Amino acid sequence: MALLSPSVDPLSLPPDELRRLGHYVWDRLVDRWEHLDEQPPIAPVDPDFGPHSLAACPDGPTDPQAAIDELFDEILPRGQRADHPRFFARIGSPSNPISVLADLIGAGHNTFAGSWTGGAGASAVELATLDWLRDWMGMPASTEGVLVSGGSVGTLTALAAAAQARVDSRDQATAYVQEHTHSAVAKAWRILGFNPSNLRVLRADPSFRLQPAAIEAALGIDRDAGLEPFAVIGSAGTTSTGSVDPLNDLADLAQREGLWFHVDGAYGAPARLTPQGAELLAGIERADSLVLDPHKWLFQPYEIGAVLTPHAGLLQQAFTLDGAYLRDTRGGVVEFRERGPQLTRGSRALKLHLSLRTFGLDAFKAAIAHGIALAEHAEALLEQDPEWEVVSPATLAVICFRRRGHSDEQTDAMVRRTIEDGYTAPSTTLLHDRSVARLCTINPRSTERDIEGTIERMGRFS
DSSP states (O other): OOOOOTTOOTTOOOHHHHHHHHHHHHHHHHHHHHTGGGSOSBOOOOTTOSGGGSOOOOSSOOOHHHHHHHIIIIITTSSBOTTSTTBOSSSOOOOOHHHHHHHHHHHHTTOOOSSTTTOHHHHHHHHHHHHHHHHHHTOOTTOEEEEESSHHHHHHHHHHHHHHHHOSOTTTEEEEEETTSOHHHHHHHHHTTOOGGGEEEEOOOTTSOOOHHHHHHHHHHHHHTTOEEEEEEEEBSOTTTOOBOOHHHHHHHHHHHTOEEEEEOTTTGGGGGSHHHHHHTTTGGGOSEEEEOHHHHTOOOSOOEEEEESSTTHHHHHHOOOOGGGGGGOSSSOOGGGSSSOSSOOOSHHHHHHHHHHHOHHHHHHHHHHHHHHHHHHHHHHHHOTTEEEEEEEETTEEEEEETTOOHHHHHHHHHHHHHHTSOBOEEEEETTEEEEEEEOOOTTOOHHHHHHHHHHHHHTO
């Protein structure tokens, strides 16, 4: 087999060309952000587009700028723009450009954050960033954590650690959630080998919250049946309504009954940085495990989620990793490969760290408060118009509503036509077994005019 010449790198370009392409890419990104609100929040689906639409893999070099242009013009615009100021569907991801730079810097260094010897700098940043999150959530000094891809893997990681601490038989263990708890819990429950029929999905109260009395009734039934109640899972901001379960009451119940108390704060937990959010989220600091996603209400690009637990050493017990090939990598301050499922992992902390260093925490607090106020503005507008019915009031920047007298089919059609119009993107959910329209207003670039225009267009298409 022929060897390459020592002076030839077939997988790079001359420095001047790399600099030119880097400037070109950044200029195109800034152009995208500058003109983002001129694009539809969700691109219409092209039924003719698919893998067959892409160029075949070439045998030799091609023009890199042409390939970059294809990414910007033909590939990446197809889908949702979750950072768009009028993307109010589901939970958006209103990221910031400094965090994009941090991701670029991390990727440019091919940063490894799985061991201290492999990435002491990146690991130190992750530890510091996790300490910030811990302090903002009011959790004890013993709290440890790890950054993961997002809420789904975070939930999986937290429940795996909880099972390590509390579960004898996964076939007999039971846990308690409400009907609006995120489906990531049921998915993690199944993946971890628990009996799917032992995840108790309890009816929410009229305010869409999990009630301790319902859990207590289910506990008695399960214990009488010989099962092993294990965990209660509270929501700090459900996706459907933004509702917050009574966290202090759930923490009291969990402590009294010897249950693990997990809190899903994937989008809602950062609201604790505001006075209004801190009041709603009282008790979150008592969680045995907490999940939150900075790529939602801390304004980061995908992917960054966090798992926090006050039980020091538990994550390492659940995810310890060994092998002869790792014997030279031990002895550092932390080995993040032993706090979660990944061995090979880049640094997710750099973007949150750099953006906070750049803008300061007060800017993040103000941005969160702005999102809460926008949903309240939407609620006020809807209540002024007798044609609209508020089904779930503005809570943690989420509001649900419907046109009076509309069927589920009419509600779904109204939202679909609104999205197809291209100006704004609401979404739907089911409350009290009815389809309702829903807005999530966490983007700091959204304005009151965006809210007003959204409601006006929805009325036009109803």
